[in-house]
Amino acid sequence: MTQPDAHTELPLKITAYSAVTCLGRDRAAHVEALKSGRSGLAVCEYPDVPFDCYVGQVTGIENDPFPSQHSAFDNRANRLAMAGLTSDDFAEAVATKIARYGAQRVGLVIGTSTSGVERLEAAYRSRQEDDPLPAEYSLRHHNDYQAVAAFLQDYLRIEGPSYTVSTACSSSAKAIVDAGQLIQAGICDAVLAGGVDSLCLISLCGFEALQLVSRKPCRPCDVNRDGLSIGEGAAFVLLERDASEGVRLSGAGESSDGFNMSTPPEDGAGAQRAMRTALKHARLRPEDIGYVNLHGTATPINDAVECAVVADTLGTEVPVSSLKGAVGHTLGAAGAVEAVLCLIALEEGIVPGNTGLETLDPRIACAVSSAPQKRKYHHSLSNAFGFGGNNCSLVLSLT
Amino acid sequence: MMLSGFIDGAVVYGPGIGSWEAFCALIDGAQWTSTADWQPEPQCLPSRQAKRLSPAIRLALAAAEQIAPLLPPDAGWVFASSTGEGETLNVILKALCTPEMLVQPLRFQNAVHNAAAGQWSIAAGLTGPMTCIAGFDQTVGCGFLKAAMQVKLEARPVGLVLYDVPMPVPLDEKRPLDLPFAAALAISPSASSGTSLPFDCVSSYGPVTPPASEIGDVLCRTRNPVARCVPLLELLATGSVGTVTLGLHGGAALDVRIGRP
Numbered sequence: 001m002t003q004p005d006a007h008t009e010l011p012l013k014i015t016a017y018s019a020v021t022c023l024g025r026d027r028a029a030h031v032e033a034l035k036s037g038r039s040g041l042a043v044c045e046y047p048d049v050p051f052d053c054y055v056g057q058v059t060g061i062e063n064d065p066f067p068s069q070h071s072a073f074d075n076r077a078n079r080l081a082m083a084g085l086t087s088d089d090f091a092e093a094v095a096t097k098i099a100r101y102g103a104q105r106v107g108l109v110i111g112t113s114t115s116g117v118e119r120l121e122a123a124y125r126s127r128q129e130d131d132p133l134p135a136e137y138s139l140r141h142h143n144d145y146q147a148v149a150a151f152l153q154d155y156l157r158i159e160g161p162s163y164t165v166s167t168a169c170s171s172s173a174k175a176i177v178d179a180g181q182l183i184q185a186g187i188c189d190a191v192l193a194g195g196v197d198s199l200c201l202i203s204l205c206g207f208e209a210l211q212l213v214s215r216k217p218c219r220p221c222d223v224n225r226d227g228l229s230i231g232e233g234a235a236f237v238l239l240e241r242d243a244s245e246g247v248r249l250s251g252a253g254e255s256s257d258g259f260n261m262s263t264p265p266e267d268g269a270g271a272q273r274a275m276r277t278a279l280k281h282a283r284l285r286p287e288d289i290g291y292v293n294l295h296g297t298a299t300p301i302n303d304a305v306e307c308a309v310v311a312d313t314l315g316t317e318v319p320v321s322s323l324k325g326a327v328g329h330t331l332g333a334a335g336a337v338e339a340v341l342c343l344i345a346l347e348e349g350i351v352p353g354n355t356g357l358e359t360l361d362p363r364i365a366c367a368v369s370s371a372p373q374k375r376k377y378h379h380s381l382s383n384a385f386g387f388g389g390n391n392c393s394l395v396l397s398l399t
Numbered sequence: 400m401m402l403s404g405f406i407d408g409a410v411v412y413g414p415g416i417g418s419w420e421a422f423c424a425l426i427d428g429a430q431w432t433s434t435a436d437w438q439p440e441p442q443c444l445p446s447r448q449a450k451r452l453s454p455a456i457r458l459a460l461a462a463a464e465q466i467a468p469l470l471p472p473d474a475g476w477v478f479a480s481s482t483g484e485g486e487t488l489n490v491i492l493k494a495l496c497t498p499e500m501l502v503q504p505l506r507f508q509n510a511v512h513n514a515a516a517g518q519w520s521i522a523a524g525l526t527g528p529m530t531c532i533a534g535f536d537q538t539v540g541c542g543f544l545k546a547a548m549q550v551k552l553e554a555r556p557v558g559l560v561l562y563d564v565p566m567p568v569p570l571d572e573k574r575p576l577d578l579p580f581a582a583a584l585a586i587s588p589s590a591s592s593g594t595s596l597p598f599d600c601v602s603s604y605g606p607v608t609p610p611a612s613e614i615g616d617v618l619c620r621t622r623n624p625v626a627r628c629v630p631l632l633e634l635l636a637t638g639s640v641g642t643v644t645l646g647l648h649g650g651a652a653l654d655v656r657i658g659r660p
Binding site for chain 1: 402481482488491495496502507514518525527528532533535537548549551552573574602649650651
């Protein structure tokens with residue numbers, strides 16, 4: 001079964017984007033970081049984490065102003081979302097589209113894995129056992145999956161459809177797919193899609209329980225890689241039906257492994273299906289792809305499986321790298337954060353480096369881009385794979 | 400473009416509602432009896448294995464496996480749930496209150512919103528796309544919209560599984576819903592049998608359709624957001640032609656028009 005070619009018949013232009021990560025809060029900071037290959041990972045100072053690690057934390061977010069009219073939504077995830085709106089005037093770009101198309105024709109799809117759960121963690125940890133939760137705690141505004149989308153909808157006064165995609169670490173890549181579908185289906189004229197996930201104890205202690213958290217800054221594709229570094233962030237894209245020049249979403253592929261909740265099958269068949277579908281959807285040949293952003297979590301199994309699949313699907317010539325040594329694994333936000341970094345790289349003619357890499361794993365047959373290179377190319381493929389064997393590949397293009 | 404397709408079949412599953420036929424009888428006025436200790440019992444896993452999974456996962460699996468015979472192996476699946484894995488979340492949060500803060504690895508990997516979809520893909524060996532949607536009280540409208548888009552734009556049959564279970568103490572006070580309840584639909588781009596019902600849907604802003612039956616009222620009063628699909632199920636059960644308006648956020652809605660087979 002194949003997906004139709006509607007994306008190519010109906011180009012989905014990305015008319016605005018923004019990203020907030022440990023590397024910085026605007027496009028200029030991310031351009032500089034992609035050019036220099038620097039890492040934003042730092043020793044974890046997130047409160048109460050009972051082990052040592054490095055994280056990609058957006059520092060100072062807790063001290064930012066938060067709009068008082070929407071204070072019910074004030075949590076770390078929505079603070080990241082707010083930073084994403086103020087970054088590079090993204091909120092103004094949305095307002096322009098609302099003025100042009102009408103609020104009812106603008107939609108919203110957000111990917112998140114934990115929403116504002118950090119407020120609920122604090123509520124649990126500050127109560128006596130078996131006490132009720134504090135009266136002022138609102139599930140709907142914080143840990144509910146829709147809490148980020150609900151805040152954005154209220155704040156931006158979007159009146160079109162709004163929902164949340166939550167498929168662990170592929171969440172926001174799939175949110176971008178759904179945003180495209182809302183436009184293709186004629187439900188919306190413009191859709192804000194993106195991902196938001198904050199640092200929280202559940203994610204940190206959960207990945208630690210799976211023995212997947214590195215004690216050092218993570219080293220994707222390295223022979224000595226020993227796990228991931230968790231990050232946080234917010235990234236948004238604004239999609240529209242538009243054939244003019246610029247960056248666009250040109251294809252997407254989704255699949256399931258049907259194998260294991262947290263480990264891919266050795267042959268990476270699910271990941272391969274996602275990549276092949278995305279390529280076919282974009283009507284591109286393997287050699288058209290100029291850069292592959294690996295999901296590249298820096299766990300021993302994942303990177304090996306993914307690189308073998310990339311080599312088999314796209315050949316061993318195309319430069320590949322993982323951005324997680326720079327921004328960490330931003331979990332549900334990863335698909336959107338890394339898609340935006342790919343868009344910046346396309347526009348700036350940068351093949352991103354693989355920050356953190358010291359010695360390439362000799363079993364990896366791909367052309368891993370160890371340091372940033374200047375090179376113009378027109379298409380990149382970005383992978384996001386999540387728990388439950390949930391895979392999504394996006395093809396992003398520059399005309 | 401008009402979102403359109405065919406509804407090939409429906410499943411309803413919850414306490415005192417073991418099958419689609421049972422639901423149709425309830426619509427016709429049969430007596431509903433719900434037992435408080437009711438547990439979902441999926442057949443796709445050995446019972447010992449199923450018991451290790453959360454009530455939400457077991458409920459979703461039971462609904463998915465009942466609709467699965469109407470769908471091809473490469474169908475897309477949309478799992479829509481407002482609250483997801485409340486029980487697992489509560490267990491993990493309590494563990495984080497202990498000095499050791501030790502989380503059970505299996506608990507953590509089953510805490511994600513797509514735990515039910517992942518477990519279903521593993522149990523059934525499915526390799527197609529799986530999307531997991533949440534939309535608070537409008538989860539039904541959001542899930543149906545996504546499924547309808549996928550059917551139309553990917554020319555692919557889709558299984559839509561709607562499920563929510565009551566939250567455990569102390570979360571239940573903050574999100575009260577009184578009854579575990581699931582529904583599933585098999586939706587396809589072309590009619591697969593003589594009983595397939597054609598539908599199309601358009602965005603609207605009209606008031607949401609209330610339930611027409613007594614059992615529909617009862618289910619909606621449980622505050623389980625999945626019950627918001629009951630007006631659509633009522634239309635399917637009676638085989639009538641008509642329009643049901645499902646709610647979305649921001650004042651938006653979706654008019655689903657069901658035609659004759």
